[in-house]
Amino acid sequence: MLSDVNTPSSLDPLSKLVRELSRLPGIGQKTAARLAHHLLRVTEDDARTLAQAIVEVKEKLFHCEVCNSITDRQPCSYCSDPERDRTKICVVEEPFNIPAIERTREHQGLYHVLLGTLSPQRGIGPRELGVDRLMDRLTGVDEVILATNPDVEGEATALYLARLIKPKGIRVSRLAFGMPVGGDIEFTDEVTLGRSLAGRRAL
């Protein structure tokens, strides 16, 4: 039957793998094909380990019901850690932003993951981001650090949150942007360099 041509069952296993891989972010058709052919050559054990790891993250991990970070227990290790400073919340876009901030060891407070940004183009508003849940967490908090990305949507999200949070008398701060530390001016792209110049400060 003609209509069956593109259903998963009718595809050979290799095409099926290529198709599934190419649905991953940042993976185009060509990369997907290369990865699939690589997987074809690995041992069966390695293939099983990979497949299991994928299934396991789906079975054993979920979002923390307090902060939305990825966790294997409720609430997550950040939210349940008595050592962490409960007066500071750092707001990020995605769970994978947390390890980057953790590595700096500069933030000992809690986190809140929005799982996205405001984007009228994609129909994502404050409700879709669960902004109310963040607002409900602000009792006893004296600083909110907005660590959304420096693109237009990240900036819009930060501005929006600042407008809601500031009137409550809570300090709102935004990450500073500019040149990478240890970066060489010669090798910094012109846009970053331009922004660094625009946001320069007196010494």
Place this chain on the structure above:
Amino acid sequence: MLTHLSATAFRNLEALDVEVGPGRHLILGTNGAGKTSLLEAIYLLATTRSFRTPRIADCVRHGESSFRVLCETAERQKLEVFLDAGQRERRVNGERTSLADHLAALPVVCWTASEGEVLTGAPTERRRFMDRGVLGLRPVALEVMSRYRHALDGKKELLKSGWVDPVQLSVWTDLQARAAAELSALRATYVEQLSAGLAELLEAADLGLPEVKLKYRPSPSEAIDGVEAVRGALEQAQAKEIELKQPLLGPQRDDLSIRWVGREGESRAVKRVASAGERKALGLALLLAHGQVLQGRNVEPVVLLDDVDAELDPERWSRLWTLVGRHLQILVTSARPAVWEHLEIDHRWQVESGRVRRG
């Protein structure tokens, strides 16, 4: 400056691999021979876009699946643009850099058949013209332009949805205002420099044209007074924008007014009073003035002029030609060898059925 050019499976050009020296190049050939394709290849390398088509796949030679164009500049940068699985790819020295870095590698100034639309066409042609100028001077402006576009799109969607959350709307208006102020300042500075360059050029060329007045017309009109002024104007328009469900102000409504100034100081829109020949001469003068603005900032653009002598009075053209500048690299195509008999040329090329040769 361009030193080397090669092209494979590009339009109707036969495989091309040539050294390109400094100075003035005249490319002769009949219509359809491939002269324009040659300039298009250079333009594509410099800007990653074609001046003939928004669909880059149109540039692939008939019967082939992809093309590749490559050039080397006097600064020993290797630029490359090609099609890979239907996608446009660009490289500087073998690496994919930011678009701003790519644009900075080979600045071009280009005249094509559609260039006259700057004078007669819709305001969008003049915004494009201003932005090309701005980008030539400040490749970093690309980030401002894309940020503005993004903020405007966000606001558009919000307004379109009908019910508008005032806090959200004010956030997007704020982002729009900040980017608008930056973009307007860039356009204003550019028009000022262009205007000075044009006045100088027209006086030196003595083209028999009246004095020309260029004036940047920003939207909102307060746009060049800074972010606060823009924000204020945008907020004032907000009620109307909500009612009409669309943004009403901002650089997407900017224009550039181009007027003749008469002896009595009275001014008239060029597009209404100038003849076709006068418009063409002025369009070219604008382009060359842009080249001078770039030179003033120590940017040496490659000048591409496609079929520039068509409809242009030979007398005016020869005067402009002497001003184009001996020290710039210029590539000009023509189907009329006679026009060039008495003009100074450093290199001559012939294009016949896609084959490019010297002489």
